[in-house]
Amino acid sequence: MVASGRSPLIFVFVTRLIDAIGFGIVMPVLPQLLLSMGAPDIASAVRIAGLLLVVYAGLQFVCGPTIGNLSDRFGRRPVILASLFAFGFDYALMGFAPTIGWLFLGRAVAGIAGAVYVPANAFIADVTPPDGRARAFGLVGSAFGLGFILGPALGGFLGELGARAPFFAAAGLAGLNFLFGLFVLPESLPPERRRSFSWLRANPLGAVLSIRRHEMVLGFALVSLLYLVGNNVYPSTWAFFMSAKFGWSPGMIGLSLAATGLGMGIVQAGFTGWIVSRIGEVRAALLGLSVAAASCITYAFLPAGWMVFPITFLGAIQGVAFPALNALITRRVPANAQGELQGAMASLTSLTSIGGPFLMTQTLARFSAPNATIHFPGAAFVLAALLNLGAFIALFAQLPRTRQDAVAAAPEA
Numbered sequence: 415m416v417a418s419g420r421s422p423l424i425f426v427f428v429t430r431l432i433d434a435i436g437f438g439i440v441m442p443v444l445p446q447l448l449l450s451m452g453a454p455d456i457a458s459a460v461r462i463a464g465l466l467l468v469v470y471a472g473l474q475f476v477c478g479p480t481i482g483n484l485s486d487r488f489g490r491r492p493v494i495l496a497s498l499f500a501f502g503f504d505y506a507l508m509g510f511a512p513t514i515g516w517l518f519l520g521r522a523v524a525g526i527a528g529a530v531y532v533p534a535n536a537f538i539a540d541v542t543p544p545d546g547r548a549r550a551f552g553l554v555g556s557a558f559g560l561g562f563i564l565g566p567a568l569g570g571f572l573g574e575l576g577a578r579a580p581f582f583a584a585a586g587l588a589g590l591n592f593l594f595g596l597f598v599l600p601e602s603l604p605p606e607r608r609r610s611f612s613w614l615r616a617n618p619l620g621a622v623l624s625i626r627r628h629e630m631v632l633g634f635a636l637v638s639l640l641y642l643v644g645n646n647v648y649p650s651t652w653a654f655f656m657s658a659k660f661g662w663s664p665g666m667i668g669l670s671l672a673a674t675g676l677g678m679g680i681v682q683a684g685f686t687g688w689i690v691s692r693i694g695e696v697r698a699a700l701l702g703l704s705v706a707a708a709s710c711i712t713y714a715f716l717p718a719g720w721m722v723f724p725i726t727f728l729g730a731i732q733g734v735a736f737p738a739l740n741a742l743i744t745r746r747v748p749a750n751a752q753g754e755l756q757g758a759m760a761s762l763t764s765l766t767s768i769g770g771p772f773l774m775t776q777t778l779a780r781f782s783a784p785n786a787t788i789h790f791p792g793a794a795f796v797l798a799a800l801l802n803l804g805a806f807i808a809l810f811a812q813l814p815r816t817r818q819d820a821v822a823a824a825p826e827a
Contacts, residue, residue, distance in 0.1 A: 422541055425598050426534050429498065430557035431564075432591045433530065436505060436584040438565020438675075439572070441649065442668035445657045447577040451514050457783035460654040462514060464775025466521045467650055471767035473525030478532050478764070485533035486609050490540065491601040497530035498595060502588035509581035540602035563675040570668015577664075634743045635762065637809045641703060641735055642763055644801030646770025647710065648674065651778045651794045658782045658791040660719040670722050677730030686734045695738045695745075696813065702735025703806040710799035714792030739809075774798065 448459035485493040500523055508520035572579040652671060656662040662670075690698045709729030716722065774794045780786065781793035 422599055422602070423538065425595055426537060427557045428594065429494070429530065429534060429591055431561045432587045433501070433528065434558040434561025435565040435568065436501065436561075436588060438562050438671065439569035439580045439584050440508075441566055441653050441671060442570040442664040443573040443577045443580050445654050446573065446664060448514065450577055451511075451517075453514070455784055456654055456658045457779040457786075460651065460775045460782070461779040463654065464650060464772050464779070466517060467771035467775070468768055469518055470521045470525040470528065471764065471771065473522055474528045475761070475764040475768060477526045481526075481530070482532035482536060485536055485603070489601045489603045489608065490533045490537040491595075491599055493533045494530055494537065494599065495592060495595050497527040497533075498588060498592040500524075500527035501530075502585050502592060505581050505585035505588060509578045509585060537602050559675065559679045563672050563679065566668040566671030566675065568668070570663075570665040570671075573664025573668065631743050633808065633812045634739060637699075637703075637805045637812070638736070638739050638743070639762060639766060640801050640805035640808060641706065641739070642766035643770040643773065644706065644710070644798040644805070646766060647774045647794050647798035650771035650774045654775075654778060654782075655713075655791055655794065656719070656722075658778075659716070662719065666719075670726065673723055673726045674730075677727045678733040681730045681733035685731075686737050689734050690738055690741070695741050696809070698734045699738035699742065699809055700806060702732045702738060703802050703809065705729060706732035706735060707799045707802035707806065710795040710802060714795035714799070716792075 444463055445456060445459050448462055449456075453459040453462060481493060481497070504520045504523040504527060507523070508517055511517050511520060568583065569580040572583055652674075653667045656667050656670065686698075689701070693701070706729070709725060709732060712725055712729075713722075716725070774797070777797050778791065778794040781788060781790045
């Protein structure tokens with residue numbers, strides 16, 4: 415049965431919202447949980463957290479194309495519902511986990527289930543006419559930003575009740591969403607439109623390597639790579655950094671993460687278009703990258719915890735960087751290659767979600783360990799600032815190639 419009406423899209427919105435809430439809800443309590451499970455200090459805990467993030471992002475990157483191809487073969491509904499059931503199981507497993515090894519098993523399950531965004535996006539394309547897809551994708555995309563605001567705030571509040579409470583709450587939300595889907599989610603891909611499963615098409619590296627076909631975007635892809643790796647300092651180290659530097663509780667960590675998400679959301683939703691229309695895409699990207707570098711340096715040497723909140727809202731201007739970079743890249747690719755380009759950029763983002771957290775967490779661990787020669791918890795933020803500065807320099811070097819008509823005359827591939 416082909417889906418119609420608003421309920422299926424509402425379900426996809428709720429699915430992405432709960433996905434983001436589930437990710438953010440556990441962040442404030444992760445240091446406390448790992449310490450309670452045997453990690454001897456914050457440095458050891460952050461090393462473990464980095465590996466947990468690598469497992470999650472790595473399996474999501476590898477499994478994304480496979481999950482998408484399975485939905486082309488068997489339909490969207492069974493794949494989406496199976497992923498949601500796995501999410502609920504994962505969070506319950508992590509809530510009951512007796513050892514750190516069980517946490518790794520839980521993150522592996524979550525990484526596989528987290529690829530649910532692929533069939534969810536395909537579902538939107540199935541049920542939405544072409545002229546309405548941009549709006550539908552924008553609506554569903556906003557759910558992730560909203561979830562990243564609500565998740566840490568809820569996680570910080572529940573974390574005051576115990577380090578495991580947010581995991582049980584996330585499991586409950588995922589379970590309710592699964593039940594919701596059983597009643598409102600129809601199948602959107604009829605049998606006659608399905609195709610056979612192919613491992614050759616389920617290749618996660620192929621999308622990244624496709625960037626090489628578009629020589630004009632390679633320099634801009636490098637800028638995006640540096641920025642995205644540096645930006646991983648926030649989700650991967652923030653809770654541990656604030657615990658090590660200021661001794662913050664889960665409640666304070668959750669509140670600060672929610673403030674960060676709110677600031678970024680306001681800038682991206684309300685000011686990016688305004689800024690770009692007045693200073694152009696290149697200057698907007700340079701502005702965002704410079705603010706990103708300055709914010710990271712400021713956090714690294716911050717003398718008092720209360721300063722985090724004003725800096726968070728001022729630093730949110732960095733949120734213009736990636737949309738402006740993406741717009742610059744799309745100008746350099748012909749119309750019939752835009753889908754391939756966006757797939758490649760999505761895969762590149764997934765790769766930075768593997769390498770970035772590992773790099774940032776290990777840097778923080780190295781400089782916050784009890785036996786560290788130089789004790790400096792802000793080291794990861796200094797590294798992030800250098801990466802953003804490198805992105806700024808790399809973009810500045812591309813200025814001769816940023817003519818506004820760069821793609822207007824580009825032939826179709």
